[in-house]
Amino acid sequence: MEIITGGVTAAKGFKAAAAAAEIKYKGRTDMAMVYSEVPCVAAGTFTTNVVKAAPVKWDQNVIYNHPSAQAVICNSGIANACTGAEGYGYCKATADAASEILGIPADSVLVASTGVIGMQIPIDRIVNGVKAMAPKLDGSLEAGTEAAKAIMTTDTVKKEVAVQIEIGGKTVTVGGMCKGSGMIHPNMCTMLGFVTTDAAISKEMLQKALSANIKDTFNMVSVDGDTSTNDTVLLLANGMAGNFEITEEGADFDKFMEALNYINTCLSKKIAGDGEGATALFEVKIVGAKTKEDAVTLSKSVVTSSLTKAAIYGHDANWGRILCAMGYSGVQFDPEKVDLYFESRAGKLKIIENGVSTGYDEAEATRILSEDEVTAIADVKMGDAKATAWGCDLTYDYVKINADYRS
Amino acid sequence: MEIITGGVTAAKGFKAAAAAAEIKYKGRTDMAMVYSEVPCVAAGTFTTNVVKAAPVKWDQNVIYNHPSAQAVICNSGIANACTGAEGYGYCKATADAASEILGIPADSVLVASTGVIGMQIPIDRIVNGVKAMAPKLDGSLEAGTEAAKAIMTTDTVKKEVAVQIEIGGKTVTVGGMCKGSGMIHPNMCTMLGFVTTDAAISKEMLQKALSANIKDTFNMVSVDGDTSTNDTVLLLANGMAGNFEITEEGADFDKFMEALNYINTCLSKKIAGDGEGATALFEVKIVGAKTKEDAVTLSKSVVTSSLTKAAIYGHDANWGRILCAMGYSGVQFDPEKVDLYFESRAGKLKIIENGVSTGYDEAEATRILSEDEVTAIADVKMGDAKATAWGCDLTYDYVKINADYRS
DSSP: OEEESOSTTSSTTEEEEEEOOOSSOSSSOOEEEEEEEEEEEEEEEEOOOSSOOHHHHHHHHHHHHOSOEEEEEEEEEEOOOSOHHHHHHHHHHHHHHHHHHHTSOGGGEEEEEEEESSOOOOHHHHHHHHHHHGGGOBOSHHHHHHHHHHTOSSOSSOEEEEEEEEETTEEEEEEEEEEOOSSOOOSSSOSEEEEEEOOOBOHHHHHHHHHHHHTTTGGGBOSSSOOOSOOEEEEEEOOTTOOOOBOSSSHHHHHHHHHHHHHHHHHHHHHHHTOTTOSSEEEEEEEEESSHHHHHHHHHHHHTOHHHHHHHHTTOOOHHHHHHHHHTSSOOOOGGGOEEEEEETTEEEEEEETTEEOOOOHHHHHHHHTSSEEEEEEEOOSOSEEEEEEEEOOOHHHHHHHHSTTO | OEEESOSTTSSTTEEEEEEOOOSSOSSSOOEEEEEEEEEEEEEEEEOOOSSOOHHHHHHHHHHHHOSOEEEEEEEEEEOOOSOHHHHHHHHHHHHHHHHHHHTSOGGGEEEEEEEESSOOOOHHHHHHHHHHHGGGOBOSHHHHHHHHHHTOSSOSSOEEEEEEEEETTEEEEEEEEEEOOSSOOOSSSOSEEEEEEOOOBOHHHHHHHHHHHHTTTGGGBOSSSOOOSOOEEEEEEOOTTOOOOBOSSSHHHHHHHHHHHHHHHHHHHHHHHTOTTOSSEEEEEEEEESSHHHHHHHHHHHHTOHHHHHHHHTTOOOHHHHHHHHHTSSOOOOGGGOEEEEEETTEEEEEEETTEEOOOOHHHHHHHHTSSEEEEEEEOOSOSEEEEEEEEOOOHHHHHHHHSTTO
């Protein structure tokens, strides 16, 4: 597997464009279009929130009931959530506009929105945006980057990544983009992620790959414990790599999974590290758990603990909060057997052994925790299962961003 | 029921004292002793965290295995959690010291600690503190207040309350004190709460009263979603009111429950309103739920949502976050039937009706949300069950307090 430059336009036959539609933001792009020259099989995973945004409902219909998809229209600024029948109608109007100008069926157009909940989107501006983007569609890497920038809300950096693998002698490319960075605690998948590939793969196997992988990637991210109404990851495969179609498990599927896992892991870490107000990516690894489920629960409990997150912001090796968060997770373990380490570019330090302090050097711990990517590793010594969760520190800026997000 | 001035010394026969033992803090009191002239029946509820502090284990033994208790020794500054066998030994040493100077059995001494996890307590200073407090024990209300002050950590105000009821022609007093204000998300009970009463009541009925009431009071508080290792509520009844002993359910038990409920509700709201860094008490009422369990889950999901809490801090009627938090709670309901209100001293406003905005006046909403006690009321229109949860806003100061709590 080779990591290459690019994002949603890295794979063959995919084009992208962006537009400044003034949906809510001014002076920046706020709409993105991703388009494949040929119809794609498409897979999707969506929020488990009972309150589902209109675009989630629209996309679920496209993914579950239609054989193919060919375009994605995304806007930032307004989430089109809690908008009733009117909001759903705007999804249809968006798809109709794209259908007309792109010459593809409306039910092969996926839509996605992110931003404020409860406001209706200005559909005329959305339609104008669609019309503006269609003629600008371009297969360059720069066009992919422009799309990744347009979907940002409180994100501070655009998030894209691409890799190449070889399947049956053919080069297959997988690329993706996503956006964070608040209301991030995916139960099913995260805010908005778009992954494109030129792999030839059946719709069934594509969904299987995405559904399996999401559990170890996007679902292991938490910025603030809030599972959004709009969480959506879409995966489009157009088959233009020319590999023999993947229709079952085996070596080819494994290779594709490896590439997809890299893309989704990378995008997940980008979301966590760019969490609202964050100064550090906080990675929590649980090893030695009795079951995978236990490891997942323990790692997510630590990564979502407000007290632990605030301590990470303060570069404070306040390990008691980590043990405390493991303790209230609901998983049974023996606190007096736990070993805990902190690790970063600056080194690795054993903090507790069998549940009590090792008498480690606080200055050394602070040095390790002062990096912008820090990892806590807890060994519960009950088995072989492990899991990794990603989050970020809790900062003044998180509060600032969210105390006046709508204004 | 009459609300009176006082706390743990309001009921007959209860005395208290405080000491500056320099366990971690300097220049303030950090130990409290509560003592009854005669042995009490005692009830307790404790943290559900797998990681239980040494004093929790000590007290569980006293409450579950011994018929009576007569004194409580509490220190702030160090939590005596994650301290292994050494830490448990210090609980015994504390009880032994109190036993000797008070002339009561060591297994009738309850202990409680709050503060930093993972440090050993300086047992010599604790013992000195016990010796200093015993001769100062006093039944005045002021002595109760001194005790309430000594157990504070990041609390900004002392928390105490007392009421009187009449049972069988006798005046019965119930009083209590507690401390917050971080790592507050009780699964079983909250940080530290001490309630004393001169009611005559059997140990069985006392525990029954506490266990039942805790679900609607302390367990409905969340400051930050972190369930502490030390959560403890202790309830001591010494029988000195002279009422006919309550040994079964009935009118007398109901009266006692009413008083206990008032005390615990009041203390719970004090903890929430004085949450670390908080500027407002945030109350969430769910009505019209299908089951009580649903109502509890929904209200706790809203009150723990970081995004909602930050919006409350910003006096921002960002109702989408409330609906979102209800949506990811795991409870099934129809978002398109929900009505939501904001209420405070400044008025009451319907914000959404049947899941969409009422087109309310934002300035009016902000005015309502600018009070220091604000309530969100959501009607899910599925039944008659309801629940109330208490939390607080998420502020810069929460981050500040917890980024450098240990330093």
